[in-house]
Structures are given as structure tokens and as C-alpha cells.
Amino acid sequence: MKKRIFAIFLCALLALTAMVSLGGCSPKDDNYPVTVGQTKITDKPEKVAVLSDNLADIIYYMGYSTQICAISDACTQEELTKYIESVGSETAPDIDGLVRCGAKYVLTDTPLSETVMGKLSDHGIKVLCFMTPTTAEQLATLYSTIGSIFAGKPDGQNTAKDAYTRLISTIEQAEKEVEGSTVVKLVCYLYLDEDNNLCSFNSTTCEGMILDYVSATNVATNFLEEKVDENILRLSNPDYVFYDNEETLNYLKDNQTLASMNAIKNNNTYILPRTALQRLGGSMIATQSFMISKMFPASISENTTGESYAEKYGITITDTTSYKAGDDNEDIKAIQQRLMDLGYLVLEGGDEATTYFGGKTESALQSFQTANGIEATGIADKDTLSVLFLSTTLSVSGQTVAPDGASETPTEPEETQPSTGAEEPATSAQSSGSTNGYGIDLSSSKAYSAGDEHPDIAVIQQRLEELLYISFSDGDTYTNYFGPGTENAITRFQESNGLSATGQADYETLKVLFSAEAKQPN
Numbered sequence: 001m002k003k004r005i006f007a008i009f010l011c012a013l014l015a016l017t018a019m020v021s022l023g024g025c026s027p028k029d030d031n032y033p034v035t036v037g038q039t040k041i042t043d044k045p046e047k048v049a050v051l052s053d054n055l056a057d058i059i060y061y062m063g064y065s066t067q068i069c070a071i072s073d074a075c076t077q078e079e080l081t082k083y084i085e086s087v088g089s090e091t092a093p094d095i096d097g098l099v100r101c102g103a104k105y106v107l108t109d110t111p112l113s114e115t116v117m118g119k120l121s122d123h124g125i126k127v128l129c130f131m132t133p134t135t136a137e138q139l140a141t142l143y144s145t146i147g148s149i150f151a152g153k154p155d156g157q158n159t160a161k162d163a164y165t166r167l168i169s170t171i172e173q174a175e176k177e178v179e180g181s182t183v184v185k186l187v188c189y190l191y192l193d194e195d196n197n198l199c200s201f202n203s204t205t206c207e208g209m210i211l212d213y214v215s216a217t218n219v220a221t222n223f224l225e226e227k228v229d230e231n232i233l234r235l236s237n238p239d240y241v242f243y244d245n246e247e248t249l250n251y252l253k254d255n256q257t258l259a260s261m262n263a264i265k266n267n268n269t270y271i272l273p274r275t276a277l278q279r280l281g282g283s284m285i286a287t288q289s290f291m292i293s294k295m296f297p298a299s300i301s302e303n304t305t306g307e308s309y310a311e312k313y314g315i316t317i318t319d320t321t322s323y324k325a326g327d328d329n330e331d332i333k334a335i336q337q338r339l340m341d342l343g344y345l346v347l348e349g350g351d352e353a354t355t356y357f358g359g360k361t362e363s364a365l366q367s368f369q370t371a372n373g374i375e376a377t378g379i380a381d382k383d384t385l386s387v388l389f390l391s392t393t394l395s396v397s398g399q400t401v402a403p404d405g406a407s408e409t410p411t412e413p414e415e416t417q418p419s420t421g422a423e424e425p426a427t428s429a430q431s432s433g434s435t436n437g438y439g440i441d442l443s444s445s446k447a448y449s450a451g452d453e454h455p456d457i458a459v460i461q462q463r464l465e466e467l468l469y470i471s472f473s474d475g476d477t478y479t480n481y482f483g484p485g486t487e488n489a490i491t492r493f494q495e496s497n498g499l500s501a502t503g504q505a506d507y508e509t510l511k512v513l514f515s516a517e518a519k520q521p522n
Helices: 002-025 053-062 095-100 114-122 136-176 209-213 230-236 246-254 274-278 283-295 330-341 359-371 382-388 455-466 484-496 507-513
Strands: 034-036 039-041 048-050 068-071 105-108 126-129 186-192 198-200 240-243 269-271
Touching: 034 136, 048 053, 053 068, 053 105, 053 136, 053 274, 095 114, 105 136, 114 126, 136 209, 136 283, 186 230, 186 246, 198 230, 198 246, 209 283, 240 246, 240 283, 246 269, 246 359, 269 283, 269 359, 274 283, 330 359, 330 382, 359 382, 455 484, 455 507, 484 507
Parallel strands: 048 068, 048 105, 105 126, 186 240, 240 269
Antiparallel strands: 034 039, 186 198
16 A cells, blocks of 8 residues: 555656656746737747738837748838848748748738638648728737737737837927927828829828828828829918829829929929838838928928938038039049939949949939939039938938948948957957957946947947847948947847847946847847
8 A cells, every 4th residue: 555655656756847847948938829810829930921011110110020031022121121031922922932931920911812821821821911000009009919929928019019109209209399380381192093093191091190290281181082182182282292203293293283282383392102101110200200301401300300421421511512414523432322322323233333423323313303302403412412311311212221331431331340440259258347358348328329320339230240139241341320220139139138128228238238148039
């Protein structure tokens, strides 16, 4: 009897030991499972394919881009297209490509065909299709849902709440900076649909949401549908028109009913690709900044206007700076490079910027001037160059573009060149003071945030790359500029190291970042 009791006790002890051992090998993530729609997600997804440009923008802004394994051709963020493979069409993605990259989930806001859905299901890939938000409340819900997918509950939802709050606070603060104008400004966004009908956006559309935050009245509220009643548009008489492409502007100028509108007569027309209004992540801030800078140039702060990238490109702009076709000057190389970075100048395969101001440069500059409400003279004068090198100026695809490198004093692209004079740091305990051997001195007052420029930032970027929070393509170099990529990397680092996820490289964050105890992404 005693032997039987002992045997039962021994079995129970062995079972308990096994449970403890297994629990130690595979700790339970209390954030999962979560259910999104009809899909149950049991573990944190490490490989997610994103087919929607808007969803990719939000995910990147929230700091989850390291979990994206594939995107579609519709996703145009430079930060993603540089490093992540495309699987082709948004509506008919390459199934084999999705399988190869190991995608477990596909996120989209465009319904896929039954054939595509079936093939994905055959490979065990689940599709999550989202509705496009049209209100701030729906956008907040979308953020929360995305957070739940990428990091579960409550962690993912808390990250989503912080990101959404940061987004809305930023654009509300920018709007407050220009509120109080004694003159009510009227604005409108216009584009042509597939049938060449003139259309607009009001507040009931995703694209029209940003127009609620530019301290102006959107005349599209007078329209019952997206298709514009041209007589009502003429009577509404907007002071400023933002438009999708050159065809739209030509339509307005050639239309006898609309050509007399104030915006057309006063040349207050600015190109803004429709895709820019469809992104509701960090790009929303850039889009708002662009619109406000055109409507309120004299009353906005430097934070809204942005900084000048002229020095980064190696050009000094003065009151007398001016170049035209036929000129030959080192500054022209910087002008061409900036036009190329913004997508206005396309040179033959592999050709680089030159010092000669030729016909292509003149044509590209005229296109840029037209797109930014500047008289299309083709002359690179002070006013044109000031806008050209502004950090908030948008590219032809509707995005801000930091310099990719290159001026007489090689100035780095957003995210890459070892700090000058710094010794080759080691990630192990090559200790030198509190920074573990890196060429950066820390003090309790030291802190860097988005928009700052300092040699320390290049060292910070290098350390973030070594810890796998940032990745760069071949040939890129660290920079002295604290851009969105650096901010998102710092935010992810803070999350993985138990710090407050502010996106600011403050003293406490830098102490951990340059310590031997710094952790890689969770």
C-alpha cells in the first residue's frame, strides 16, 4: 500500500516537473489569442503581408514594419519599398511570392477575388480585409485593430492608442498655429475620375478627412456626391485648389465656367497626388503640413513649415541666387539631385546629376513650379529654390523626401553614415565611460527628437542598426538628421527595453541604447 502511494506521489511530482519545464521553454504570451472579425490569431505574427498603401502607412507609423514580409505595388512608402519585397498587384498578388516570404496573414482594404482567396487558403494564409475609415472614430478603431494583430491585447491596443493620440495631437497642434485668421479661406480638392468627370472630397470620405484639419472651409460640403456640380463649384469660388495631377489642372484652366475661380486666377493651385490623402498614418502629418504651408505661408511656425535641406545638398540660397538654361555651376548639381529625389527629373539609366542646366532640368523645374503654385518660368530663383529644398515639400507621389546623400560635403541620406572620427564600435563590452565605446558623450540634458540635426544622431542610427531596429540598403550612410525612420526605430527600441515609447532619444533611452544590456527587438 505504501509503495502504491509513493508511486502515485512520484508520478504527480514528475508531471508537475514536466509542466514547469515546458512552461519555462515556451512562456505564454498573455496578449494572445485575439480575434479579428472571424479570424483567431493565437500568437504574435512575425510575417505579415500588407497590400494596402494606407494600412502600410499606419503600420509603419505605429512601429510594426519589422513584421512586414511583403507589400504590393500599391504601397509606395520609400521606407518600405527599399527593403521589402513586392508581390505585385494589390488585387491579384503573386501567391508563390507570399508563400516564399512566409506570410501567415495578408492585410488589405480591397476585396480579393474568390480565386485568390482560395489559393491563399490552400497555403494556410489568412486574409484580413478592412473597411476604409471615413471618420476619426473609425480611424481610431482601425489603429486599435492593427495594434491587436501585431502585438495583441493589451500591449498592441496601448501602442495603437498612443500612436493615434500622437497623430491627432500633432495635426491639431499644427492647425492651432494658424487659427484665428481674420479672413475665412475656402479650399477644395479636385481630381478626375475614370470617365473624366471632375470630382471632389468632403468630410464623409477617407480622403476628405485631412481637410478638416487645415483651418479652412472645404467647399466640397456643398456637393451631394463626389462628382462635382461645376456651377456650384464656381459659385463656391475656392481661394485654394489642391489637385491630383496635371490633367486635372489643365481641365480647370480650359473650362470656361471654372477658369475664373479665385484659385485659378491667383495661381493658388497646388498638385497633391490623391494617394497622399488616402494615407492615414504619418503621411497624414506631411500632407497637412504641405497644405497649410501653401495657404498660410506667413503665419505658421518652423515646425509646420519644416526645415531647409539646402545645406544637406551642398547649396547656399541667397537673395541673388538664380540659375537658368545654359548655366554651368556646382549648385546646379544639387538642384538636379533634389528634383530627382522628388521625382520631377528622370535621367537616362544610371546617369547622375551634373553641373549643367539643360533642357531636361528646365522642363523638370517648370513642372515643379506648376505643382507648387509658382509661376512656371523654368528659372531656379530664390523663391523656387526655397520651396524646392523645404523638408515639407512633397514628391510627385505625395511624400516628403529626405536627402539621399550627396553634395560637395557628402551629406547623408536619412538614416545612415558612421560619425566622423568615431572608432569602430563593438557591440560587446568594449567599455569607454557610459557609452560602451561609442563616439558619443551623454549628459542628463541630452535629448534628440524628430527634426533635430546633430552628429550624435549618426552614432545613434549606427547603434540602432546594429541592434536590428533599422536596416539600410547597400551604399547608404548614417546621417546627422533625426527623421521618421529614426523616430520609429527609437520607439521600437523603447518598447523592447521597457522604456516609455516616446520616440525621443532622451538621456534615459540613450543610456540603455549604448549599454551592453540593450535588447534587440522582441
